[in-house]
Amino acid sequence: MAESRIDVSIERKDEPQPPEGKRHPNTCPSCGSHYRDEELEAALRVCRQCGHHFPMPARERIAHLADPGSFEEESAELRSADPLEFFDLRPYRERLAEAELQTGLGEAIVIGRATLDRHPCELSVMDFSFMGGSMGSAVGEKFVRACEGAGERGVPVISVTASGGARMQEGILSLMQLPKTVCAIEDLYDAGGSMISVMAHPTTAGVLASFASLGDVIVAEPGALLSFTGPRVVQQTTREKLPDDFGLAESNYRFGHVDAIVPRKELRPYLARLLRLFSRER
């Protein structure tokens, strides 16, 4: 389950909980409604009964946001290397190959140029199903290229994040993707560019602590977990009683960390309005 993998890259002191009972990925974790895959896809992966937002694969997100036929993927050939020859219970290379096979993606992020409601923009969309959306060198590099491309073309970046944080298997190089992506946004801003950050479930740890938090406008999806440290680790380290809405988009909104919570069905027009406002042809 997605939720059992969120606490990546955090000071975890105890052992992780065993994953909760097997739930079908198309069964709503809030109300138990079950959907066929094409049903769920047609509904933008939002539960018709209770409004729960299921994770949205990067390709589907792009198909939804970009005008039909407008998306041109960039840096699709870029892959992770294995600089540390990392081996835990299995080699990192094997995990990468498996993730590519399962998701059909080369990495946990897809970037490219597109138009949204006829406004040119650069899309950068993460996919949690590729190794928990974790950020290693390749993810950082692709995000930076998205910013550079947007800066050159004078168009805004729309970033959609879903990530457990920095990728442990690339060690310190993953941590360096934080300042690397941050510097790219600063370059973009210096060039007069803009960035809209859409935080989907979950946007945590190293991604929250870098580019995702630096958008001109930050939008969250309902119910998304947006925390630097995941709830289980906070609970285990501090023994504090956690509020029911700990780290959720709604709590972040209340504390002033996001500009709006926008349901998925309203996201496209919301982004279109922002693109009009940020457009250089005023």
Added chain:
Amino acid sequence: MSADEQLRLRERLAKLKRLSLLGGTRLQSDLERLEKQLERIEGVATDEEIWRSVELARHSERPYTLDYVARLLEDFVELHGDRGRADDRALVAGIGRFRGRTVALIGHQKGRDLKERTERNFGMAYPEGYRKAMRVMELAGRHGFPLFTLVDTPGAYPGVSAEQHGQGGAIARSQALMSRLGVPIVSCIIGEGGSGGAIAIAVADRVLMQENAIYSVISPEGCAAILWRDAGQARKAAAAFKPDAVHSLELGVIDAIVPEPPGGAQDDHDEAARLLGESLERALSEIAGTLPDVLRRERRAKFRGMGIHA
């Protein structure tokens, strides 16, 4: 070959490797010669040496930020508070004189005894700490003071109110501010360089690392708990993700290694401070006087180049 010589050799090798794009026969032969020498010595740090660094980096007698401040800065004035909510004692900030010029300094601060450790929250800052750091960075920028940062934290504090007050955003914005500063910045990892809490104050023109410090994306225990499902496998995890100074240098993440007294910095605070002071001065002299725009551009280009992908 002495440990010092080995370090220098590795440092040169790492630098040459990064320059390899320039090609040139002289460079090539230099590289080959150095590589042969390195092969003869025992090669990369062993798993045991890596774990020793982890232990020394966390040694309870290791000098902390204020131990260095007392030995390296004159007329130090500590500045308190984030001008919004609180004064986070896990992170100290202030201004003082370093070898004749005013500098700003920011550093994590662990505690020596149980009482101080609690007060300092074991060097784990809240967002308030990073906001204090940011206001002192701005002060440095305003007055043209070079900025030193000393990194020594297990990580940013993982707590409910830390989240509510915006831990992730504070770490992101602190890095962004550092990438905009027009003054020279030299950072040194002096103990634990733990993840986001460390990089928040380490986006510098020159990043140094003490010989026995560690710099990592996650703690060995955290990594072991997730990937091995057993926090007790911390040694294995450390050996796998290689948080030691030599590997950090070879991966191009740091610019130089600061030697420590034989046995480690904990054995001789004065000597450790002398060696750190020399390295800070050398690093600063390389970039002092550079135009603000050039500093910013080169600093960003340096981080732009980090990472290895296929």
